Amino acid sequence: MFQFGTRIAARHDKLIIALVLLNVAGALFTLQPILLALRQYVVPQVMPTIRRLLDPVLAGMPGLKAFLDGWVWVWPWERIITELMVALIVLHFFALSPVLLIWLERKISGRMQSRLGPMHVGAWHGWLQTLADGIKLILKEDVIPTGADRLLHTIGPILVVMTAVTAFVVIPFGNELIPRDFNIGLLYILAITSVGIFGIVIAGWASNNKYSLLGGMRSAAQLVSYEIPRALAIVGVIMLAGTLQMSEIVRAQSGGVVTDAVGGLREIRLALPYLLIQPIAFVLFFIASVAETNRVPFDLPEAESELVAGFHTEYSGMKFAFFFMAEYGNMLLFSCLATALFLGGGSVPFIEGHLQYATQWLFGALLPGVTCLNGFWHFGIFMVKTYVLVFVFIWIRWTYPRMRVDRLMDFSWKILVPWTFANLVFLGLAMVFRERGGLWIFAVVNWMIVIVILKKALGSKKNPVPAAAQA
Amino acid sequence: MNRLHAITDMVAAADPPSLEVNDYTIVVLFLALGAGFAIFNLLLAYLVHPSKPSEKDKLVAYECGEAPIGTGFVQFNMRFYVYALVFVIFDVEVVFIFPWAVVFNQMGLFAFIEMMIFIGILLIGYAYAWRKGALEWT
Numbered sequence: 193m194f195q196f197g198t199r200i201a202a203r204h205d206k207l208i209i210a211l212v213l214l215n216v217a218g219a220l221f222t223l224q225p226i227l228l229a230l231r232q233y234v235v236p237q238v239m240p241t242i243r244r245l246l247d248p249v250l251a252g253m254p255g256l257k258a259f260l261d262g263w264v265w266v267w268p269w270e271r272i273i274t275e276l277m278v279a280l281i282v283l284h285f286f287a288l289s290p291v292l293l294i295w296l297e298r299k300i301s302g303r304m305q306s307r308l309g310p311m312h313v314g315a316w317h318g319w320l321q322t323l324a325d326g327i328k329l330i331l332k333e334d335v336i337p338t339g340a341d342r343l344l345h346t347i348g349p350i351l352v353v354m355t356a357v358t359a360f361v362v363i364p365f366g367n368e369l370i371p372r373d374f375n376i377g378l379l380y381i382l383a384i385t386s387v388g389i390f391g392i393v394i395a396g397w398a399s400n401n402k403y404s405l406l407g408g409m410r411s412a413a414q415l416v417s418y419e420i421p422r423a424l425a426i427v428g429v430i431m432l433a434g435t436l437q438m439s440e441i442v443r444a445q446s447g448g449v450v451t452d453a454v455g456g457l458r459e460i461r462l463a464l465p466y467l468l469i470q471p472i473a474f475v476l477f478f479i480a481s482v483a484e485t486n487r488v489p490f491d492l493p494e495a496e497s498e499l500v501a502g503f504h505t506e507y508s509g510m511k512f513a514f515f516f517m518a519e520y521g522n523m524l525l526f527s528c529l530a531t532a533l534f535l536g537g538g539s540v541p542f543i544e545g546h547l548q549y550a551t552q553w554l555f556g557a558l559l560p561g562v563t564c565l566n567g568f569w570h571f572g573i574f575m576v577k578t579y580v581l582v583f584v585f586i587w588i589r590w591t592y593p594r595m596r597v598d599r600l601m602d603f604s605w606k607i608l609v610p611w612t613f614a615n616l617v618f619l620g621l622a623m624v625f626r627e628r629g630g631l632w633i634f635a636v637v638n639w640m641i642v643i644v645i646l647k648k649a650l651g652s653k654k655n656p657v658p659a660a661a662q663a
Numbered sequence: 664m665n666r667l668h669a670i671t672d673m674v675a676a677a678d679p680p681s682l683e684v685n686d687y688t689i690v691v692l693f694l695a696l697g698a699g700f701a702i703f704n705l706l707l708a709y710l711v712h713p714s715k716p717s718e719k720d721k722l723v724a725y726e727c728g729e730a731p732i733g734t735g736f737v738q739f740n741m742r743f744y745v746y747a748l749v750f751v752i753f754d755v756e757v758v759f760i761f762p763w764a765v766v767f768n769q770m771g772l773f774a775f776i777e778m779m780i781f782i783g784i785l786l787i788g789y790a791y792a793w794r795k796g797a798l799e800w801t
Contacts, residue, residue, distance in 0.1 A: 271688070272688060272692070275688060275689040275692050276692055276696070278689070279689065279692045279693050279696045280696065282693070283693075283696050283697065283700055287700065329708075330704070330707060330708045330711060330712065331708075331711055331712055331713075332712060333712050333713050333714060333715065334708065334709070334712055334714070335716075335721060335722065336722070337722050337723065337724045337725070338722045338723065338724070339724065339734070339735065340724075346705070349701065350698055350701040350702065350705075353697055353700065353701045354694055354697035354698050354701065355697075356697075357693060357696070357697035357700070358690060358693040358694050358697055360693075361689060361690060361693055371689060371693075372686055372689045372690075374686055374687075378761075379761060380690075399724070399735065400724050400734070400735035400736070401724040401725060401726075401731075401735045402724075402726065402731075402735055402737050403725070403726075404735070405735060405736065405737060405739065406737075406739060409739050409743050412743070412747075413742075413743050413746045413747075416746060416747060416750040417746060417750065419750065419754065420750065420753045420754065420757065423754075423757040423761075424757060424760070427757075427760050427761065427764045430761065430764035430765055431764040431767050431768070434765060434766075434767070434768040434769075435765060436761070436765060500725065500727065505725055506724065506725060509708055509712055510704055510705055510707075510708035510712075511705070513704075514701060514704075597800060598799075598800035601746070601798070601800045602798070602800070605749075605793075605798040606793070606798060609753075609789075613782065613786070616760075616782070617779065617782065620767065620775045620778065620779075621775070623767065623768065623775075624771060624772050624775050
């Protein structure tokens with residue numbers, strides 16, 4: 193079997209890429225219609241027919257009939273299939289985004305280092321490079337070292353991917369584009385992203401390798417430490433929004449003139465993205481996010497100069513690809529989260545209502561009767577904001593050196609945690625004195641502190657060019 | 664046949680699943696789909712990847728090219744445990760702060776003072792941990 197694979201890989205790489213693309217597209221374009229047919233036709237029409245036909249047969253078996261009546265027929269199948277369709281779309285989003293993200297990262301890092309980055313695979317700027325790498329990883333041998341726990345060694349990467357996908361359930365991609373709008377959305381995200389740590393620790397534990405074990409333990413310590421400032425930075429958002437529901441948090445940040453469908457004025461709200469009110473909380477959240485995704489400057493768990501590759505030292509092939517994929521998936525997840533919590537999600541401040549009215553008018557004129565497209569620009573705006581944050585992630589990675597491990601822990605416990613507590617206390621104070629302009633003072637002081645810190649950080653570059661180089 | 668009857672009777676006698684609309688079905692579906700995606704890809708890789716584990720040194724745990732010394736399960740430092748303990752304390756407190764933050768807007772000064780007392784007590788513990796060196800890596 194393997195000869196078949198490698199021979200094809202060697203000779204027909206373009207063919208394989210085309211096949212994989214077809215497969216991915218096929219999953220989207222064949223599974224979805226099948227599910228749609230199930231929902232529209234099989235469930236409402238075929239299932240009652242089967243039930244009617246089975247009735248005389250089941251008359252002699254009351255136990256089985258009771259079982260079917262109580263456990264099978266009554267399930268809300270239409271709803272379950274609908275949710276499966278939603279989950280499939282999100283899974284595709286999760287699985288295909290790293291392809292773009294990894295390529296982006298390589299191109300951007302290439303630009304930052306005055307080189308080209310991938311250029312060959314695919315006709316234009318190596319855009320298929322990641323896909324080619326993925327195919328290569330599928331074709332690589334899966335080496336499990338002797339003495340390793342084979343089961344846990346496999347479960348680790350699966351767990352990591354699973355939790356990364358599941359966290360996308362509450363991301364508000366657009367105002368109405370949320371897979372499921374839980375009323376405890378934020379708490380859910382915190383919970384489910386914490387489970388991903390188990391995958392990493394299990395992977396490190398099961399490898400029977402000293403580096404893997406140490407990498408896994410370090411990873412656990414690091415993720416656990418940055419969990420606290422991340423959660424405490426979010427508290428500021430919850431206090432201002434007064435809810436844990438993601439759609440409500442986004443709505444609380446989308447101010448402007450809100451009109452109803454026929455253009456009548458409904459209300460005027462002044463609601464700003466929380467970045468403008470509490471930039472320090474945003475910065476703290478973002479730093480903690482970078483640490484939670486194990487990226488430079490916080491990539492101690494996989495510090496190659498001391499721990500070889502950390503928890504995934506003994507991983508090869510597809511399992512390694514899962515860790516890689518989950519890392520980029522998490523990066524996207526945290527960018528989405530920061531967008532929703534601090535940048536106002538898919539809304540545009542001030543002109544939100546005007547845009548809404550304009551799109552309704554435009555689509556009403558172009559496609560009369562079609563209302564489902566009205567909110568789609570929210571998705572575009574959300575993605576633009578998210579990718580700006582993704583760029584910052586990449587920018588940080590290729591700018592800063594790795595931190596030392598003791599500095600890393602100190603940074604979380606002795607700098608971030610006190611700052612988040614201070615943020616919490618002062619925001620609470622500002623909200624108590626809301627009527628007297630407390631929030632305005634809070635925002636102004638926040639921005640002043642940010643500017644002072646920025647000035648200090650940028651001002652430390654006193655002599656960027658040595659005198660010798662100038663001559 | 665009798666046995667089947669007994670089993671189905673037993674199942675039927677159990678409480679049927681709740682039919683209330685449950686928001687969290689989708690989480691189960693996402694988990695299943697995520698695991699299914701990973702397992703499907705692993706199976707795909709299993710079909711096409713070469714497998715030659717016979718070579719002697721290939722399966723030895725990697726230790727920078729040297730023969731590994733002892734087992735892979737080495738002792739690790741106590742400090743990981745201390746961090747985990749401090750984390751548990753803070754995480755419980757975060758869980759307490761979340762519901763407070765949700766209703767804070769309606770409760771005003773009273774809730775604020777109450778939370779300040781709570782955070783004050785917590786900060787004493789935090790200062791104690793700092794002083795005792797629980798937050799030191801070395």
